[in-house]
Amino acid sequence: MAKTVMDLAKGPKYVLPGTAACPGCGAQIALKWVLKALEGRTIFVIPACCTSVIQGPYPKSAFKFPVFNMAFAAAAATASGMARGLKILGRTGITVVAWAGDGGTYDIGIQALSGAAERNEDILYICYDNEAYMNTGIQRSGATPPGAWTKTTPAGKAEMKKNMALIVAAHGVPYVATASIGYPADFLKKIEKALSMRGFRYIQVFAPCPTGWNFPVDKTVEVAKLGVDTYVWPLFEVERGRLRITMRPKRRPLKEYIKLQKRFRHLTDEQIEELERAFLARWEALEKLEKQGTIFV
Amino acid sequence: MPTEIVVPVSLPSKAVVGRTGLWRVFRPVIDKDKCVKCWTCALYCMEDVIDEGPDGYPTIDYEFCKGCGICANECPTKAIEMVPEVRG
Amino acid sequence: MIQREESRGRWDIITGNHAVAHAARLARVKVVPAYPITPQTTIVEYIADFIARGEMDAEYIRVESEHSAMAAAIGAAAVGARTFTATASQGLLLMHEVLHWAVGARLPIGMAIVNRAVGPPWSIHVDHQDAISQRDTGWMITFVSSNQEALDSVLMMYKVAEDDRVLLPFMVCLDGFVLSHTFQPVHIPDQEDVDAFLPEYKPKHWVMDPDNPVTLGNLVMPDQDYMEMRWSIHEAMIKAKSVIKEVSAEFKDRFGRFHGDLVWEYRTDDADVIVVATGTLASETEEAVDVLRDKGESVGLLKIRSYRPFPIEDVVRIADGRKLLVVVDRSISFGQGGPLATDVRSALFTAGVDTPVVGFVTGLGGRDITYEDIAKMVAIAREKVRAREVRPVEWYKLKG
Numbered sequence: 001m002a003k004t005v006m007d008l009a010k011g012p013k014y015v016l017p018g019t020a021a022c023p024g025c026g027a028q029i030a031l032k033w034v035l036k037a038l039e040g041r042t043i044f045v046i047p048a049c050c051t052s053v054i055q056g057p058y059p060k061s062a063f064k065f066p067v068f069n070m071a072f073a074a075a076a077a078t079a080s081g082m083a084r085g086l087k088i089l090g091r092t093g094i095t096v097v098a099w100a101g102d103g104g105t106y107d108i109g110i111q112a113l114s115g116a117a118e119r120n121e122d123i124l125y126i127c128y129d130n131e132a133y134m135n136t137g138i139q140r141s142g143a144t145p146p147g148a149w150t151k152t153t154p155a156g157k158a159e160m161k162k163n164m165a166l167i168v169a170a171h172g173v174p175y176v177a178t179a180s181i182g183y184p185a186d187f188l189k190k191i192e193k194a195l196s197m198r199g200f201r202y203i204q205v206f207a208p209c210p211t212g213w214n215f216p217v218d219k220t221v222e223v224a225k226l227g228v229d230t231y232v233w234p235l236f237e238v239e240r241g242r243l244r245i246t247m248r249p250k251r252r253p254l255k256e257y258i259k260l261q262k263r264f265r266h267l268t269d270e271q272i273e274e275l276e277r278a279f280l281a282r283w284e285a286l287e288k289l290e291k292q293g294t295i296f297v
Numbered sequence: 298m299p300t301e302i303v304v305p306v307s308l309p310s311k312a313v314v315g316r317t318g319l320w321r322v323f324r325p326v327i328d329k330d331k332c333v334k335c336w337t338c339a340l341y342c343m344e345d346v347i348d349e350g351p352d353g354y355p356t357i358d359y360e361f362c363k364g365c366g367i368c369a370n371e372c373p374t375k376a377i378e379m380v381p382e383v384r385g
Numbered sequence: 386m387i388q389r390e391e392s393r394g395r396w397d398i399i400t401g402n403h404a405v406a407h408a409a410r411l412a413r414v415k416v417v418p419a420y421p422i423t424p425q426t427t428i429v430e431y432i433a434d435f436i437a438r439g440e441m442d443a444e445y446i447r448v449e450s451e452h453s454a455m456a457a458a459i460g461a462a463a464v465g466a467r468t469f470t471a472t473a474s475q476g477l478l479l480m481h482e483v484l485h486w487a488v489g490a491r492l493p494i495g496m497a498i499v500n501r502a503v504g505p506p507w508s509i510h511v512d513h514q515d516a517i518s519q520r521d522t523g524w525m526i527t528f529v530s531s532n533q534e535a536l537d538s539v540l541m542m543y544k545v546a547e548d549d550r551v552l553l554p555f556m557v558c559l560d561g562f563v564l565s566h567t568f569q570p571v572h573i574p575d576q577e578d579v580d581a582f583l584p585e586y587k588p589k590h591w592v593m594d595p596d597n598p599v600t601l602g603n604l605v606m607p608d609q610d611y612m613e614m615r616w617s618i619h620e621a622m623i624k625a626k627s628v629i630k631e632v633s634a635e636f637k638d639r640f641g642r643f644h645g646d647l648v649w650e651y652r653t654d655d656a657d658v659i660v661v662a663t664g665t666l667a668s669e670t671e672e673a674v675d676v677l678r679d680k681g682e683s684v685g686l687l688k689i690r691s692y693r694p695f696p697i698e699d700v701v702r703i704a705d706g707r708k709l710l711v712v713v714d715r716s717i718s719f720g721q722g723g724p725l726a727t728d729v730r731s732a733l734f735t736a737g738v739d740t741p742v743v744g745f746v747t748g749l750g751g752r753d754i755t756y757e758d759i760a761k762m763v764a765i766a767r768e769k770v771r772a773r774e775v776r777p778v779e780w781y782k783l784k785g
Contacts, residue, residue, distance in 0.1 A: 010349070017361035018313055018317050018360075023320065041595050043594075052603065055313065056313025057609065058610065067598075067603075070602075073456075080418075081416060082593065218365055220365070302491065303614045
């Protein structure tokens with residue numbers, strides 16, 4: 001089933017045109033690619049998030065694959081039940097995917113996610129991270145980066161972004177990866193790797209949101225690339241407890257990323273420098289972890 | 298009165314919120330002289346409305362294209378221009 | 386209970402929890418997501434044991450909370466697997482959000498509730514507040530009075546729940562410690578007999594399947610079918626009343642046991658006074674009825690087995706023409722009164738039956754209520770009616 005990026009550009013449509021997604025929606029790009037990689041052989045659990053609404057209203061749905069809409073906190077638990085049900089019914093070849101935003105993953109959904117990870121349930125959990133509760137109108141989440149404006153942090157969020165991928169990796173699951181819609185080949189490789197494995201697999205994909213981050217709607221992919229290139233969103237994977245950075249871009253100054261997004265427009269130069277130091281520190285920590293060999297068991 | 302069980306089950310369909318092409322303020326127009334058929338536009342298109350046309354070039358379904366302009370921004374040969382929508 | 390002597394299977398002396406575990410095994414449930422909580426704990430332990438010993442072929446999901454237990458049950462049912470879980474008190478309350486989800490999605494999930502009071506303060510003892518708090522969710526709620534009835538009711542309710550006319554989840558409620566941890570003789574049916582009674586679950590209304598992709602539960606606008614979907618759930622509950630009667634009759638035919646269907650009547654024929662009760666207070670009332678009848682009083686028991694759907698017609702039929710109804714609630718809707726009493730009064734008034742109803746709230750937090758207390762409540766009720774002092778709530782056995 002080895003696919004190329006060309007397979008993500010062409011082929012049958014699973015997200016049918018005419019959805020409710022905003023123009024320039026990063027999440028929908030990620031969803032499109034994941035479905036093409038899965039060829040629709042899947043069942044999705046979708047908790048409350050933007051993707052719940054992107055489907056459009058009953059009696060139609062924009063999604064040409066099985067979707068179970070679920071309560072906000074419960075994505076990973078519901079997916080666990082589905083995977084076990086399919087297993088005992090002898091129905092193979094179907095990937096159960098929990099597809100959640102950062103709210104349903106970092107915050108309200110974290111308990112169910114942690115439980116499913118600890119039990120090593122045979123599911124693929126994909127978090128599309130647009131760094132706030134976007135569906136309810138841009139309120140901060142544990143994934144919101146420091147300094148970012150949201151409707152509940154109008155002066156900019158104070159706290160650092162939760163290091164969710166490492167939190168999941170610390171459960172000792174078979175596979176954890178970060179990805180970005182700015183780097184489709186890297187993303188596809190990680191999806192394929194996840195699909196070749198069994199047990200609990202987690203991919204966290206950077207999905208910029210022009211509506212919530214306040215940047216021009218044609219720049220979504222550019223912002224997704226810049227996030228990686230400025231070390232805001234490092235691309236790495238943790239396979240059987242061993243961390244590997246999968247892309248080492250030539251680092252670009254954080255200012256290039258910041259100035260594109262009006263959610264950061266109130267930041268002073270000093271604050272931007274502080275932010276840059278914080279992200280650089282996280283990068284350096286990753287490099288140290290990479291040298292340690294197997295760290296999560 | 299409904300006569301049978303009514304379940305919250307929906308069926309797949311295009312145009313779930315109508316002809317989203319009506320949302321556009323700008324439309325992407327592909328210059329086939331500059332286009333090298335790399336399919337980057339189709340890859341990044343968030344609405345999956347860019348397909349291979351009968352002439353082998355990318356063709357855009359304007360009924361649903363939301364005019365976001367990501368295709369134009371990402372096109373490596375700058376073959377796509379965002380042109381103001383003119384109606385009437 | 387009516388029990389025929391000859392039937393296959395075997396007798397054992399077991400607790401209510403053990404009986405429930407046997408029922409899940411016999412029902413051939415495929416997925417059991419469960420989280421322990423006193424006094425349900427031994428249910429999930431017995432099931433883990435059955436599976437470990439190869440006596441039960443099921444996926445056991447040791448979830449990390451009750452909310453996740455019900456979410457996982459919903460996931461399993463959504464792909465077409467017969468699913469079972471169990472909980473009590475705080476656990477049931479924690480599940481509340483997703484209880485609604487199981488109903489709206491029309492998933493016939495089975496659950497045992499070991500009734501226990503809710504905190505704060507902590508109480509591990511019996512009352513019905515936990516189950517009653519789920520009254521409006523759309524779950525079918527059945528209360529039992531014996532370990533045998535617990536086992537039999539789980540089997541019967543799977544058949545009811547999976548019926549095409551119903552397709553709603555159910556909870557079978559047994560009193561914490563009084564039944565869950567008390568040993569009683571229980572006849573455990575033969576697996577083949579259960580298989581003949583309860584066929585494999587094969588959902589026809591919808592299922593998650595990549596070969597036939599559908600979306601469950603996306604947004605419904607006001608002018609679309611939300612209200613019709615809710616109507617459909619209520620209709621299913623109403624139809625469930627006849628299905629429960631059919632299935633109870635079939636169970637009696639096959640297994641030789643009858644616990645009543647929506648209700649169980651004991652010595653009501655010529656009774657002036659009817660005591661309405663549920664759970665073990667109902668079996669206690671049978672004792673009280675015998676004692677009072679020996680003293681020459683004309684009393685009978687109307688046991689509510691099916692709390693939801695509420696047996697409006699049976700209550701009206703049995704109440705009509707009597708001198709007095711004494712309702713004993715083991716829970717309370719604060720600011721109104723006992724839930725059973727409220728439902729009984731509503732049923733009677735709507736039908737134009739003006740039998741006086743005295744409603745007691747008692748036994749909360751496990752306060753022990755015996756047949757002697759039931760007899761005292763009957764006496765108090767008679768006095769209240771005589772003195773024209775019938776109030777919305779009578780508290781019985783309150784200190785001070």
